[in-house]
Amino acid sequence: MPLRSWVGVFVLVFVFNLLFAFCGGAQSQIPFSDFVAQVNADNVKSAEFLGNQITGQFVHPYKGRSDYLTEEPPGDSGLVQFLLNHKVQVSAAESTFQWLGGAANLVSVLFLLFLLGSIAYQARTGQRLAFGVGQSRARMYTEERPKVTFADVASNAEAKEDL
Numbered sequence: 001m002p003l004r005s006w007v008g009v010f011v012l013v014f015v016f017n018l019l020f021a022f023c024g025g026a027q028s029q030i031p032f033s034d035f036v037a038q039v040n041a042d043n044v045k046s047a048e049f050l051g052n053q054i055t056g057q058f059v060h061p062y063k064g065r066s067d068y069l070t071e072e073p074p075g076d077s078g079l080v081q082f083l084l085n086h087k088v089q090v091s092a093a094e095s096t097f098q099w100l101g102g103a104a105n106l107v108s109v110l111f112l113l114f115l116l117g118s119i120a121y122q123a124r125t126g127q128r129l130a131f132g133v134g135q136s137r138a139r140m141y142t143e144e145r146p147k148v149t150f151a152d153v154a155s156n157a158e159a160k161e162d163l
Contacts, residue, residue: 035068039083042086042087048092052071052074053069
């Protein structure tokens, strides 16, 4: 497979990674302290735990948004009971999105290592220089091509000026 094709595949994987990373950006992220204040004000309708992330819905829009995303600080064991005391619907889900994002990152890194290894191998064996840098564009002329001599262009004023 030519090097240009590999570069194209790498670009596609990179764009896929970017889209995947920004796909979860539909919800507005709020500080955890704002989240707790909204729970105390009974403005949180639901909370879904995805690893250390908490997503859910507000009862009334907060800062113009009806949904939220926040990060749970480590070591806070009483959070679920606190939410239940304020009549918040609590649920937990396994985050396949994070797993797929990690797999996509791993594939990108492995592909980048393969691409760099391929370039290093080609440079070491002298097959081609990386990305065609340093390749000569000179062409060999054969006897089949007609020979043009100075006598053929002697009457051409531009050719004389160029010489």
